[in-house]
Amino acid sequence: MKNFISLFVILIALSCQNNQSKEKEYQLVWSDEFDQEDLVLDKTKWFLETQAPNNGSWYNDELQHYTNRSDNAYVSEGSLKIIAKKEAYTHSGSTQAYTSARLNSKFSFTYGKVEVRAKLPRAQGTWPAIWTLGSNLKTVGWPACGEIDIMEQLFEDFEMVQCAVHTPDTHGSNTIVKQVAVSDVTENFHVYSMEWTPEKLKFFVDDDHYFTYEPELKTPQNWPYTNDQYLLLNIAMGGSLGGPIDPNFSQDQMEVDYVRVYQK
Numbered sequence: 001m002k003n004f005i006s007l008f009v010i011l012i013a014l015s016c017q018n019n020q021s022k023e024k025e026y027q028l029v030w031s032d033e034f035d036q037e038d039l040v041l042d043k044t045k046w047f048l049e050t051q052a053p054n055n056g057s058w059y060n061d062e063l064q065h066y067t068n069r070s071d072n073a074y075v076s077e078g079s080l081k082i083i084a085k086k087e088a089y090t091h092s093g094s095t096q097a098y099t100s101a102r103l104n105s106k107f108s109f110t111y112g113k114v115e116v117r118a119k120l121p122r123a124q125g126t127w128p129a130i131w132t133l134g135s136n137l138k139t140v141g142w143p144a145c146g147e148i149d150i151m152e153q154l155f156e157d158f159e160m161v162q163c164a165v166h167t168p169d170t171h172g173s174n175t176i177v178k179q180v181a182v183s184d185v186t187e188n189f190h191v192y193s194m195e196w197t198p199e200k201l202k203f204f205v206d207d208d209h210y211f212t213y214e215p216e217l218k219t220p221q222n223w224p225y226t227n228d229q230y231l232l233l234n235i236a237m238g239g240s241l242g243g244p245i246d247p248n249f250s251q252d253q254m255e256v257d258y259v260r261v262y263q264k
Contacts, residue, residue, distance in 0.1 A: 026262035030107045032080075033258050039074040047104045048073065050091065057094065062127075063238035063245065064098040065091045073101035080256040084126055084235040086249050098245075102234035105259075108135045110228050112263040115193040120153050120161075121252035122186040125245030127236040128153050128254040130192055132229035143171040146224035148201060151192035155243030159183045161192070163203040165213045169222040178203065178211035189257055196225060231259065 032045050041048070048068035052058045058066075064084065066072075072083050084100040116130045129152045134145025147166035154162070162179040170176045182190060182205055195202040200214035215222045235254050238245045 024264050026113055026264055029109070029112070029261055029263045030105075031258060031260040033078075034075045034080045034256065035078050036075055039070055039076055041070075041073055041075060041080070041103070045106055047106055049102045049104050052092070052094075058236070058239075060236070060241050061239040062236045062242065063096055064100040064236060065089045065094070065096045066102040066234070067091075067099050068101075069099075072099055073103060078257070080233075082128075082233060082235050082254045082256070083251055084121065084123075084237055084253070085251040098237040100235045100237060102232065105231035107261065108228035108230040109261055109263065110226070111196050111198065112261055113193060113195045114150060114231065115191055115258075115260045115262070116150065116233075117189050117191045117257040118151070119187070119189045119255045119257075120185045121235060121254055122158060123246055123249050123252040124155060125238050125242050125249060126153075126252050127155070127239070127242035129232070129234055129236070131232050132194075133232060134224060135228040135230055142166075143168050144220070144224060146227075146229065147171075148194060148196070148225070148229065150194045150203065151205075152241075153185060154241055158186055161185055161205065163194070163211055165201065167222050167224055168220070176213060180205055180210045189255075196229075198226075201225070231261075233259070 032042060036042065050066050050068055058064070067089065072085065074081055082101045084098060086098055089096055089099045118130065120128050130150045132148045132150070137145040143166045149164035152162050152164060159181055160179050161182055162177050165176040191206050193204040200212050202209055203211045233256060236242050
């Protein structure tokens with residue numbers, strides 16, 4: 001009888017452990033699979049930002065205007081296309097030689113895992129990015145809101161991508177950046193992901209973990225990541241990070257297969 005009771009207790013304990021383990025697994029909470037039949041972006045999920053916040057211009061001396069036109073962002077054949085184009089375009093009294101799109105998610109979240117499967121542009125001077133900003137941006141400003149760059153591809157090397165962490169302590173020349181070699185980012189899709197917990201930020205390419213940001217003593221200056229963040233997808237042109245633009249540039253694109261957010 002004692003053996004039976006002991007076995008029963010063990011089985012209950014194992015069952016509880018299994019249930020706790022299941023509860024801690026990531027569950028999909030928001031996504032866009034870009035599988036709609038028409039060319040229209042799902043406006044219930046995305047906001048196309050067109051108003052430049054820096055006195056009518058974008059930061060980093062970028063040379064594009066972002067538009068809300070299907071010329072610069074549309075869905076077809078199961079993927080999102082963000083198109084950077086060479087064309088004179090006037091917005092709010094300012095004329096630029098390039099257009100592109102900047103998508104902000106209407107969904108925001110605190111803690112979780114983000115996965116974005118994408119293929120990047122190749123043309124010199126393009127600066128594609130997959131990133132997040134704090135939803136309290138308008139009240140506390142940048143970098144106090146926190147920024148997480150899940151993937152950036154700069155002009156220096158088209159066989160490299162990077163992640164970056166922007167906080168009051170780590171921005172500008174003090175930005176924490178980690179680069180990783182990925183030889184075919186412009187030819188093939190890769191999954192760029194970030195896992196955000198109360199303790200750390202972990203960055204991945206195709207499930208290969210290549211960097212962790214984990215300040216030992218967290219303060220609002222080095223860890224503003226206690227509030228909601230929202231997602232951004234865009235291609236900037238030129239400037240201090242995009243670099244010199246190919247004079248023969250006409251257009252290029254970032255193609256996004258899906259965006260998925262998971263939480264426990």
